[in-house]
Amino acid sequence: MDAHTSLYTTLCREETLYEAWKVVKGKNAAGGIDGVTLACFEDNLAKYIAELSEELRSGMWSPEPYLRVEIPKKKKEVRKLGLLSVKDKIVQCAIKTLVEPLFENLFVENSYAYRPNKGHTKAVRRVYGECMKKKNRWVLRLDIDNYFDSINHHLLAARLHTLIPDEEIVRLIMLSVQMGVVNKRLKWSDAVDGVPQGAILSPLLSNLYLHPFDKYVLTLCRSYVRYADDFCLLCESHEQAKGLLDQLSVYLQTRLGLKLNPPVIVDLRKGFEFLGITISKDGLNISQKKEADLRERIESLALTAKGLSPEGIRSWKGIRNYYAVLLLQHVLRGLDDCLYSRIKRVIEESHSEIANRAVLKRMVSEIDYLSNEYQLHKKRILQDYIEVYDLCKGIAKEQRAKEQNKRIIERRKAEYRKRGTAISDI
Numbered sequence: 001m002d003a004h005t006s007l008y009t010t011l012c013r014e015e016t017l018y019e020a021w022k023v024v025k026g027k028n029a030a031g032g033i034d035g036v037t038l039a040c041f042e043d044n045l046a047k048y049i050a051e052l053s054e055e056l057r058s059g060m061w062s063p064e065p066y067l068r069v070e071i072p073k074k075k076k077e078v079r080k081l082g083l084l085s086v087k088d089k090i091v092q093c094a095i096k097t098l099v100e101p102l103f104e105n106l107f108v109e110n111s112y113a114y115r116p117n118k119g120h121t122k123a124v125r126r127v128y129g130e131c132m133k134k135k136n137r138w139v140l141r142l143d144i145d146n147y148f149d150s151i152n153h154h155l156l157a158a159r160l161h162t163l164i165p166d167e168e169i170v171r172l173i174m175l176s177v178q179m180g181v182v183n184k185r186l187k188w189s190d191a192v193d194g195v196p197q198g199a200i201l202s203p204l205l206s207n208l209y210l211h212p213f214d215k216y217v218l219t220l221c222r223s224y225v226r227y228a229d230d231f232c233l234l235c236e237s238h239e240q241a242k243g244l245l246d247q248l249s250v251y252l253q254t255r256l257g258l259k260l261n262p263p264v265i266v267d268l269r270k271g272f273e274f275l276g277i278t279i280s281k282d283g284l285n286i287s288q289k290k291e292a293d294l295r296e297r298i299e300s301l302a303l304t305a306k307g308l309s310p311e312g313i314r315s316w317k318g319i320r321n322y323y324a325v326l327l328l329q330h331v332l333r334g335l336d337d338c339l340y341s342r343i344k345r346v347i348e349e350s351h352s353e354i355a356n357r358a359v360l361k362r363m364v365s366e367i368d369y370l371s372n373e374y375q376l377h378k379k380r381i382l383q384d385y386i387e388v389y390d391l392c393k394g395i396a397k398e399q400r401a402k403e404q405n406k407r408i409i410e411r412r413k414a415e416y417r418k419r420g421t422a423i424s425d426i
Contacts, residue, residue, distance in 0.1 A: 007098050007166040011091075012057040017049050020094035024086065032085035033067040033182055041086045052087055063088040063175065065182045066196050068189070082181055082196030092176055092200035095169060102163055103204060108214045113228040114203030121325050123227045124277050124284065127234075130223040131268055131281055136234040139272050140241040141264035142248065147229035148202065149194035151209050152257050153178060156195075159208055176201060203228075209256065216251055220244060232274055241265045277326055284326050291334075294319060298338045303346045307363045316367070324370045332370035339369070340381065344388050351392035360389050 010016055024038075031037050041048055055061040066082030073079050084092065104116065112123035130136055144150070156177065160170045176199065181189045195202040206228065217224050221244060223234035235241040245263050252258040266272045271280030278285045286294070297319065301312040308316060316339075324332060343364060347354070354360050364385055369375050 006168075007164070008168040011094055011098060011169065011172075012053055014049050014053045016094050016098075017052055017090055020090045020097065021045070021049065023093050023097075024089045029089070030083055032083045032088065033064050033186075034085045034087075036086050038086060048087065052090065056091070061091065061172075063091070063179050065180045065188065066199070068181045068183045079197065081198035083198055084200070088176070089200060091172070095173060095176075096200055096204055099164055099169065099173075100204060103208055106163065107207060107211060108218060110218065110224050111207055111210075111214055111226050113226070114207060120227060120275050120322065123225055124275055124279065124326055127225045127232050127274055128279055128284060130225065130232075130234040131279060133223065133234070135236050136223055137268055138235045138238050138241045139264075139266050139268055140233040140235060140244055141266065141272055141274065142231055142233075142245070143261050144229040144252065145259045145261045147258065148197050148206060150258055151194050151206065153193060155256065156205060156209055159211075163208070173201060173205070177205065213248075213251065213256065217248065220247060227275055230275065232272075234268075238265065238267075276322065283328060285331060286323070286327065291331075294323075294335060295338050298335065298342055301339070301342060303343065303350070303363055307366050320368060320370060327370075329371050329373070333373055336369045336371045336374040339367075340374070340384075343367075343385060347385060347388050348392055351389055354389065357386055357389065360385060 021041075025042065028038065031041075052061070064085040064087075066084060069081050069083055070078040071081060100116075107115065110126075112118040112120070112126070131139070153174070157170065157174050160173060161167070164170050164173075177195055178191050180191055181196065183189075195205050210226070210229070214224075214226060217226075217231075217233065221233045221235065221240075225232050233241070233244055235244065242265065245265070249260055252260060264272060268281055271278050271282070271285075273279070273287055273290075276286070276290055278287050278290070297315055301315060302309040303312070307313075319335070323335070347360070354363070361382065364382060369378070374381065
């Protein structure tokens with residue numbers, strides 16, 4: 001971008017919006033309240049991009065309200081998401097691309113969520129690295145109550161004006177934040193506080209809002225890792241952890257208007273959970289509850305003639321991408337054992353619907369296991385599945401033959417009974 005070109009001018013260009021469209025299309029997410037799908041948008045791509053560019057250039061762009069949807073969570077809770085229209089996704093994505101470098105120049109390296117070249121894996125490994133330092137013996141685990149919905153708009157806007165040298169970009173960001181929400185019956189709710197979960201800009205803005213907190217924490221404790229609103233401070237003593245808790249609670253409440261959920265202070269020898277991983281000086285693991293949850297997800301996987309169902313693929317990829325790079329081999333092997341048993345049961349229950357061995361091979365060949373052992377022995381495992389299939393098919397064939405023979409024998413039996421009766425009558 002030319003030094004004399006404003007961010008807003010760049011945003012209005014069709015080529016900027018087209019690049020953002022490619023990102024949005026790659027996510028393959030649902031559209032919003034206007035009912036325009038990705039496929040529909042693509043069918044009229046040049047027209048829509050040109051219209052969007054003109055709306056921005058003339059100052060007439062106005063986002064649609066977010067469509068409120070509720071995703072079930074555990075314990076009868078729901079996660080409230082705000083779905084954007086395709087056009088609004090493109091604008092937010094383009095703005096994010098333009099301003100993210102400014103944010104990244106500001107952020108501290110202890111923040112790991114929603115950032116380029118960061119992520120949960122590096123966050124967990126960083127926490128484990130801090131655990132292994134001899135001086136650290138205790139952990140203070142904290143997370144913020146209802147964080148995304150509690151962000152103060154005035155504080156957020158002030159921070160944006162300080163960082164972004166283009167008032168129109170800031171105005172559009174805040175317009176996107178403050179736009180209301182409607183449900184499927186078009187009932188409107190104002191956005192008084194917070195940033196909508198599901199919006200493209202929200203993760204970036206959530207990191208910016210907590211940036212002063214990050215800097216404050218680092219004046220008190222260097223062994224600090226934050227992932228979104230979930231964070232750890234590694235301490236030398238229980239007293240230090242208690243003192244930090246008091247200071248951080250006051251800062252969050254008075255400076256940012258945020259409230260902590262009940263804190264956890266734990267001796268590192270006992271271990272603690274962070275981002276779904278149990279961390280201690282002995283290494284990385286998962287809790288019994290988390291393992292049970294994962295096994296339940298594996299037990300619900302469905303196989304079709306084409307392999308794992310689309311939902312099953314997403315679920316298994318989620319498990320693989322999150323846990324396979326962190327956990328010890330014996331833990332991964334246990335989860336693979338669960339998957340192996342599940343696939344064998346599916347074959348036993350559905351063998352009549354599997355046309356032949358070739359179809360079975362196609363069904364299971366694309367499955368990527370978690371552990372090295374299962375990856376190394378995929379051919380042997382495939383042979384196990386084939387043996388189960390052949391056995392079930394053989395039993396089924398034998399059962400059909402047995403039924404057929406039984407009917408033949410019964411007919412003969414009836415025939416000879418009839419003959420015997422006739423002889424007795426004579």
